[in-house]
Amino acid sequence: MVLPPDATDCHHHVYDTRYPLSPTATLRPPDATVDDYRLLQKRLGTRRHVIIQPSTYGTDNADILDALAAFGPQARGVVICDTSVTDDQLQALHKVGVRGLRFVSTLPGGVPIEMVEPLSARVEQLGWHVELVVTGDDLVARRDLFSRIRSTIVIDHIGQIPQPAGVSHPGYAQILKMLDGGRTWVKLSGPYTTSKIGAPSYADVGTVARGLVVHAPDRLVWGSDWPHPTRPVDNKPDDAVLLDLLADWAPDAAVRQKILVTNPTVLYQF
Numbered sequence: 001m002v003l004p005p006d007a008t009d010c011h012h013h014v015y016d017t018r019y020p021l022s023p024t025a026t027l028r029p030p031d032a033t034v035d036d037y038r039l040l041q042k043r044l045g046t047r048r049h050v051i052i053q054p055s056t057y058g059t060d061n062a063d064i065l066d067a068l069a070a071f072g073p074q075a076r077g078v079v080i081c082d083t084s085v086t087d088d089q090l091q092a093l094h095k096v097g098v099r100g101l102r103f104v105s106t107l108p109g110g111v112p113i114e115m116v117e118p119l120s121a122r123v124e125q126l127g128w129h130v131e132l133v134v135t136g137d138d139l140v141a142r143r144d145l146f147s148r149i150r151s152t153i154v155i156d157h158i159g160q161i162p163q164p165a166g167v168s169h170p171g172y173a174q175i176l177k178m179l180d181g182g183r184t185w186v187k188l189s190g191p192y193t194t195s196k197i198g199a200p201s202y203a204d205v206g207t208v209a210r211g212l213v214v215h216a217p218d219r220l221v222w223g224s225d226w227p228h229p230t231r232p233v234d235n236k237p238d239d240a241v242l243l244d245l246l247a248d249w250a251p252d253a254a255v256r257q258k259i260l261v262t263n264p265t266v267l268y269q270f
Contacts, residue, residue, distance in 0.1 A: 001247045004257050008048040008264035011156070011189045011223025012037060014067045015056065022058030029056070032227035034070045040226055044243055050268055052131070053080045053102055054229060055110045061093075068097045076268040078102050078131050082111045083118055094126050099268045100154065104133040113138075117148055124151040127269060129185070136161040136171025136194075143174055152183050154267070157190035157225070158212070163204045164196055167211050179216040185267055186212055188249065188259065189223035192237055193230065200241050209249040217255045221263050222246055 015032045041049070049071070053064045061079045068077050078100040079093060101119055104110035113134075120130045129152035132138075136159055139146070146153065159175045166172065178184035188209055191202035212220060224243070228236050250256045264270060 001244050003045040003243075004261050006048055006265075006270075007046045007260040008050070008221070008268075008270070009041075009044070009046045009224045009226075010050045010221040010264050010268070011052055011187055012040075012049060012226040013052055013054045013229060014063060015054065015227070015229070016063055019057060019063040020060060021056055022060070025056045025058065027054065027056050027229055029227065029229040030233065034067050037226065040224070040239060044224070044239060048074045048076075048264065048270055050076045050078060050099075050223070050264070052078045055080070055104045056229070059111065065093075065096060073097075074270075076270070080104075080110055081119070083115050085119075087122070090123065090126060094128075099127070100129040100131050102131040102133065105135070105138050113142065114145075117145060120149045120151040128152075129154045129267065131156060133157070134160065136169050136174075139171045139174045139178075146178065149183075152185065152267070153178065154185045154187060154221075156187050157193050158188060158205060158208055159186060160190075160194050161205075161208050163194050166204055166207050172208060172211070175212070176215055179212075179219055185219045185221060185263070186216075187221055187223045188212070188246065190225040190228075190230075191242070191245065192228075199237055202245065206245065206249060209245075213250045213255060213259075217250070217258055218263065220259050221267060222259050 051064050051067050059080050064077050077098045079098050080102050103113050103116045105113045116130050131154045133156045161169050161171050191205040195202040195205045197204045224239050
């Protein structure tokens with residue numbers, strides 16, 4: 001697929017063994033460095049990108065901050081902080097390109113999901129969002145909590161809606177409700193997380209993705225999830241194939257322009 005200028009990968013990680021791991025982290029993939037990601041950019045044709053703090057490093061954001069400095073103004077970041085972070089620290093993070101806080105309910109190494117409410121109130125004034133790594137079941141079970149969040153919300157990995165239920169699962173209806181509220185965005189990323197059909201089509205998750213594209217094309221972004229830390233080292237997906245899925249989910253070039261360029265410009269303040 002030929003990408004438009006300024007096409008944006010809104011979800012990737014950087015791993016480097018020079019940085020200390022969170023003592024509670026269970027996800028410990030091999031190195032995937034700044035230089036490695038630059039090679040991926042050349043292959044895919046993306047220009048702008050968003051580095052996501054992995055649960056592997058917990059609240060120690062040194063790795064991602066160094067990566068932001070190395071990549072320069074075409075990069076943005078999403079970090080993990082707990083409620084001990086000061087307003088001055090948040091301001092300093094903003095100046096170097098951070099635009100959100102991440103909350104991971106599916107893996108140890110992050111911060112408790114209950115911290116999302118007080119922290120969302122603090123980052124709202126910066127124009128940041130809170131990024132939720134949650135399952136479709138979580139979206140339903142914690143809907144009251146999420147309804148109280150004051151800042152913009154970004155849901156990772158197509159909401160991890162369980163398959164084969166897909167669009168019949170109550171989590172899908174909850175995502176649509178949140179999108180209709182006007183403050184929620186969804187990342188079209190990581191289809192392998194819940195797919196039962198698997199590569200290369202991930203057709204079951206594709207049905208969910210296409211439904212979201214029809215429902216709220218102005219509130220979607222795309223992400224590679226490189227280097228795919230939840231996948232086995234010997235069974236990584238092909239990033240080019242994952243990107244090409246977007247042409248199936250969003251066959252209209254004007255809609256893909258929104259997902260790859262216009263929407264990221266708004267959400268991440270490029």
